[in-house]
Amino acid sequence: MEPPIKKYQSGVEATLDVIGGKWKSIILYHLVTEKRRFNELRRLTPNISHKMLTQQLRELERDGLILRHDYNEVPPRVEYELSEYGQGLIGVLDFFCYWGEAHVERVYGDKSLALEGPFLSEEEAAQFASGAGLKQV
Structure with a gap:
C-alpha cells in the first residue's frame, strides 16, 4: 500500500517542509560552494549538536538534496555535497x-x-x- 500523498496549501509550505527548521538551510548554504566533511560542517555551524547535525544530514540525504560520499580509508572519510536536485535550491x-x-x-x-x-x-x-x-x- 502506498503512503497517502501529503497535501500542501502552497509551494512555500512544500519547500519549508523539506528545508525548513533551524539548520537545514544553513547546512545547504555551506554546501553550495564545495564538498564538506562532517567536522567542517560542525565548525561552520557552531551551535548545532553532533546528534542534530547527523539527523539533519540524514534527512537532507533522504530527500535527495545532498549526496554522502564514504571513502574506504583509514581513518574513515565522509564528504557531503549538494546533489543535482539540491542545486536547484x-x-x-x-x-x-x-x-x-x-x-x-x-x-x-x-x-x-x-x-x-x-x-x-x-x-x-x-x-x-x-x-x-x-x-x-
Whole structure:
C-alpha cells in the first residue's frame, strides 16, 4: 500500500517542509560552494549538536538534496555535497541571504552589528533591493 500523498496549501509550505527548521538551510548554504566533511560542517555551524547535525544530514540525504560520499580509508572519510536536485535550491538560498542582509540592515542600520559576514557589496545590495522588489517601509 502506498503512503497517502501529503497535501500542501502552497509551494512555500512544500519547500519549508523539506528545508525548513533551524539548520537545514544553513547546512545547504555551506554546501553550495564545495564538498564538506562532517567536522567542517560542525565548525561552520557552531551551535548545532553532533546528534542534530547527523539527523539533519540524514534527512537532507533522504530527500535527495545532498549526496554522502564514504571513502574506504583509514581513518574513515565522509564528504557531503549538494546533489543535482539540491542545486536547484541555490537561488532560494541566495535570496534568503540577500533578503536577510537587507532585513538586518533595515533593523540595525549596520549589518556588522548582527552579521559576522561576508556581506554583499553595496552594488549587489542595491541591485538586489531594486530587482527583488524589497519595500522600504
